[in-house]
Amino acid sequence: MSPSDRRTDRSTLLRLGFQDVDAALAGLTTLGPYADGLREALGRSADPDAALAALVALASGPDGAALLPALAEDPPTAARLLAVLGASTALADHVVRVPGAWRELADPLLESTRPPAFALRADLLRAVGASPAEESPVATLADAEAVDALRLGYRRLVLRLAARDLAHGLAVEDVAAELSDLAAATLEAALAVARTRVGEAAGDVRLAVVAMGKCGGRELNYVSDVDVVFVHEPADGVDDAAAARTAALLAGHLIRICSEHTAAGTIWPVDANLRPEGSQGPLSRTLASHRAYYERWAKTWEFQALLKARPVAGDGALGAAYVEMAEPFVWGAVTRDGFVADVQAMRRRVVAHIPAQEAERQLKLGSGGLRDVEFAVQLLQLVHGRADEAIRDRGTLPALEHLTQRGYVGREDGGALQESWRFLRRLEHRIQLQQMRRTHVVPDDPDALRRLGRSMELGRDAAAELEKQWRAHRREVRRLHEKLFYRPLLSAASRLPGEGAVLSAEAARARLAALGYADPAAALRHLEALTSGVSRAAAIQRTLLPVMLEWFADAPDPDAGLLGFRRISEALGTTTWYLRLLRDEGEVAERMARLLATSRYATDLLQREPQGVRVLAEPLRPLPGEALLAEMRSIAGRQPDAVSGVRAIRAVRRRELLRIAAGSLVAGTDVAEVGAGLSALTDATVEAALEVVMAHVARQRGFTEPPTRMAIVALGRYGGAELSFGSDADVMFVHEPVPGPDASRATAYAQGVALELRRLLALPGSDPALDLDADLRPEGRQGPLVRTLESYAAYYASWSRTWEAQALLRADAVVGDPELRERFTALIDPLRFPPGGIDDDAVLEVRRLKARVDAERLPRGADPHTHLKLGRGGLADIEWTVQLLQMRHAGRHPSLRTPRTLAALQAAADLELLSADDAQDLVLAWRLVSRVRDAVTLVRGRPGDAVPSDARERAAVAAVLGYAPGESTAMLNDYLRATRRARAVVDRVFWD
Incomplete structure (x- = not known):
């Protein structure tokens, strides 16, 4: 080859996407006369270097002599094979390792025919030696041989699907549906092997395998857990206990057959934890047992999971009966007590499962990810499907299509959401194909991004284009996730045509109730007042409210939040800055929403002077006392009389109370800093x-x-x-x-x-x-x-x-x-700091006075365990203990001469007047009780000296303290534990 030809070849290879040109030239040389015909096809693969290396390995194998001529004569087969070799190292290894595996891709039907579900079932049943025609097929191969045959058969069918997907551009929903059908066929074949293991006893029971999750919705990934529920009924003449044992054996064997690793590889894990009682419950139940559980014990999330239930293996009639039994529970879930709390808990679980290091690149669980689409669609189905059977679909795309047709989602929004879901699922498929591993993280490695982008045919700068499109779809999904619930509510309230779907008033009230609004009718009236008309203010409100309604719904009292927002908006309706500030400064709008829906104290401050909204755009740490005093002096000095001067000073104080309250509520200001700020x-x-x-x-x-x-x-x-x-x-x-x-x-x-x-x-x-x-x-x-x-x-x-x-x-x-x-x-x-400390008589007097306070000052009917000031281990206990130590020892130890409780405790510990553990127990209790006391005032809008007994108020206090919704009991338990430990220290230090 001349230098000129070599330069031409190198530039051509670079144009085709090869990265290691020297290795590519060497590899192409080994292909001999077939290199020129395959070079362009290699360049169309996701990773030409990897595809060429695998092809060279394959050509040097036992079937290599037939391979290259066959590819030269059959370009479609070459395109399919090289597409797989360049996109999936796992499937490339399979093709190289298994003699003749590449011939599967020479089937001319691959380009035009999608195998029906029954054909996949029959294929895998025959692979384990079972008859597809039998009602309860039983494998006839030896156990180990059957298990390996099932794995190889499954991988063969996945290879065929991946080749069609990569080379012929299948729709992502068709790929997901075929993967789901293949999973169902695999479960059926695994059950046939399980019957062989159990033997004649397998006839004692009718067993159905019901798919849940993505498999149930026919939208499975290339690599995913397959969620199932098992249901059984005894055969005629078999007692319940024997049938239950057999069903558990069959189900357990099925799970192991699919999940275990063997020399032939693995398939995927079967997850049965969506069954009643989860991993603690029996592996299989009868239909009646399932019904009894759902009637008495099931939570909303379990009914949401049942939305996708689909019989896929075993006794079809029993599986269908199970789904029919479950449907009323699914579509009646919205009427259950605690529906909103359960739905919110589901959303929190999604977020909680994202590892911190993956949050920004999580394709499934992250913000704007697949779960946002699926959760939005499922919640809309649960809210409206009770009355509208047309939207009761298992799959995300069919459900979204029907929600759009029925007016629950705007047509433009529905189309955009479908497009984003398809893109995200296709990207997920390409990521998983690479190593056939269960992952949902978009890699940040440039080479991996380039390979993914090329596999999705995104052009020359594939990595950059992939990042650009992925982030655009994430933003769109997040925007539509918010819009799906809230913008149609505005259309229903204001009777205005617009981008959102047009809901009836009844449907809007149902949606508001599902989102946590206790008085949906009043909420609709507030929305109408805020958004009706053609004024600039109404237009901005229609832009703001979709996301603010979600923030209200995530807070303890959505109704109070919306009402407060209406009142403040009406008070500031003629100003030019208010709505512009909320529209342009998203953090201000979010802070305001959370304050209004959490704190009557902060709401009252805002309603007294709505101009205080400006504070929410500023830092929320307490200002230094010197700066406050200078401002107060300046503003008071401009007033004509003392009444006006003090009123002006109090106005500054009101603004700063709002700043400190907002800092405590949304910025996490430490309780000691709050106390110091209020005092300054x-x-x-x-x-x-x-x-x-x-x-x-x-x-x-x-x-x-x-x-x-x-x-x-x-x-x-x-x-x-x-x-x-x-x-x-x-x-x-x-x-x-x-x-x-x-x-x-x-x-x-x-x-x-x-x-x-x-x-x-x-x-x-x-x-x-x-x-x-x-x-x-x-x-x-x-x-x-x-x-x-x-x-x-x-x-x-x-x-x-x-x-x-x-x-x-x-x-x-x-x-x-x-x-x-x-x-x-x-x-x-x-x-107060006598040089020798107080004498024993004075110590006795202090203790007598404390005993009298304990006996007489606690309000009638108050619970001594939860009274913040006078309760056991409360503020009085801790502060009297500190003060007794000061009265006895501060005359000799200047470090104890401080009016501040925490500083005195630290000094007492440093002087070894308290053990480090005792001091820590008192500090933790003092801080927690002080936080609870602040939170009670913030929530109620007035002081309170007891942990609230009202469930809603206690939940709001827990939220202010940073507990997740539904964790008010955990908050109370933490409080009781901290004060109990503090009381034990008080008993040792103060009373002994």
């Missing part, structure tokens, strides 16, 4: 309001400057920077007259400031009230509201009791004159 917000609010009120009262009373310096001391959870959403702010007021003015006038001024501050912060209005509770001051409600620093010093020196010293453990002078705050702290430190 309270600091800034009180500081800014105090400045406004001091100036206002000074003007009222004729002072040019305030006659006294003032400070506010935070107590309790506020002092510990551990406020919850439902907490009041416990405070004490302290003042110190400046030199000059009359002391009595200064005191009267301070009293007026405290009263006016409390009044303005608690005034009814559009912003939540902030109650400053001063009942923990010396002498309680009977004592003066405001005292001078000297008065506090005199009181604590003469009258202070142990419980007041304990209360001061959480005192933090946070607001007002900095010097006065420092002096107050210096005043109380020796009282």
Whole structure:
């Protein structure tokens, strides 16, 4: 060969798709005079290099002398063989390993004829020596020979199908249907072998094999588990127990025959776990036993699985009777209690089964994958099939076609979804063909992508085109998955023609009920109000609502979410930014939907001031106190009077309460950060309001400057920077007259400031009230509201009791004159942190007081196990234990001198006053109880001190805490476990 010819050959091979040109030249040389005739056919295969290597191996085998001339004389056979060799290393190995296997592809009928199901059945029954004409065929070959013959027969028929699929462009639904028929034939042949193993006893029972899943729907993959259910009836004169034993033997042998590896390879696993009670239940049941289970115990997902049930092997009449028995359960599932929860649980199981490393390339389970199509179609069938028998199909494509014809899916959408399903299934088939392995992950290796793209005839840049088309179909499936359920609802509600299917009001209500809306009629009214008309707002709402309705449905209270959305949309209907923000910022719309359908507290904040929706576009972490105080001072300074100034400050507070609530609900803000954020917000609010009120009262009373310096001391959870959403702010007021003015006038001024501050912060209005509770001051409600620093010093020196010293453990002078705050702290430190610690009498007094609180303060009828504050292992238990440790040891250990519970626990553990395990138990319980307390307020919209007993509220609280729907019992169990462990620590540390 001249250099010019060699260069031409190399460029031709590169054009044809060969990657290793030197190896290709060497391989073609071994083909001799047949190389030129086969080169172009090799170039049409998915992987020309692999196809050529397999062809050379085949040509050097025992049948090689006949192979190459036969391929040269029969181009269709060559095209089929080379297509298989280039697309499937597993089938190529089979062809090379099994003498004469390639001759199967020389059958001229392959190009034009699809084998009917009965022919496949007959073929495999004859392969094991059984007669297809017998009612209960029995294999006559020796057991090992029959099992190997079944494997080889199955692989031979798969080879024929793959060749037609790859070379002649079969429709993907035809490939799936033939694979399903082949699976049914395999099960029948395996049952024939099983009968031989069982012997004469096999006649004691009628056994039917019912296919489920993809096999039942006639949409099986090249490699997949085959889901089945076994049903049996005793033969005449045979008792039930003997029949059950025989049926179990037959079923067990059938499973092993198909699933086990032998020298001839394997077929696929048979999975019987969709049977009643799953893997814990008997392998086969009678028809009556199946019916009894479905009547009493079955869950919705089991009826969804039955939607695809199809008799495929064994006693056909019994299999048909089973399917007839199951149909009423399938089509009545939508009316069952818990239907929505079960459906949501099914969706969660799908997502949960995706390994994290595969999520982005999962073809089946990932977002926009095959399961999205199948789940959407099946749910539409379950919702509407009860009243409309025309949509009761087992297969995805036939069902989707009928759903489209009947108006449940728009024609354009139905066509697009069918196209995407076909593409995804075809890609799945090509991926599995390569090594005949059960996989649904799109590879990211460029060579593998190139091979897949070429097998799907996607052009020269096959890898890039495959990625492009796959991602486009994923986006389309996800969009249509959302649209299928929700956009037709808008058409039904607004009576407007549009892209979506036109549903009757009754069908729309059924769909809404199935999606979890407790009042579908009201939901339809809300949708009508939001989407009717031709205004720009209505048009945007029709774009937004399909996905928002799904977010509402995924949250604890869809009805509240939709109602809240309607109210806020109506309040902001004339603004230009609101709908544009939701339309253009998807995260904002999702956050808003989840807040409205989860939290009455957040919904109330939004409804008080709908402009707060803007906050959802911002970071949801609490803002620093310094920034808040600067903003509050600035906005208050522009107001004409104290009332307006404090109102403006409270408006900023309302906005920040929404930010912190939203962060807790949708951004997972830590409970300690929430408490610190709420406390810092309270600091800034009180500081800014105090400045406004001091100036206002000074003007009222004729002072040019305030006659006294003032400070506010935070107590309790506020002092510990551990406020919850439902907490009041416990405070004490302290003042110190400046030199000059009359002391009595200064005191009267301070009293007026405290009263006016409390009044303005608690005034009814559009912003939540902030109650400053001063009942923990010396002498309680009977004592003066405001005292001078000297008065506090005199009181604590003469009258202070142990419980007041304990209360001061959480005192933090946070607001007002900095010097006065420092002096107050210096005043109380020796009282709350005595140098030698409290004596035994004081310890006894603390314990007596705690016992009295436990006996008297728990509300009548409250469950001590689930009361968040006063229950066993609750907040009071933990905090009193920490405070007793501080009173006994903080005088000697400065690290214990903190008003914060978690910091004190860490210090106690570091000082070995608590064991690490005990400290950890108290920390975990404190954090969980605090989270539950916050969640109760967020869900109810008002404070609550007990784990809700109402099932719906408890489920919502569990959702706020991050538990999946249906896991409220798990949440309660976790709570009881944590508080029980905390109580054990309290018993050892506080009471001993």
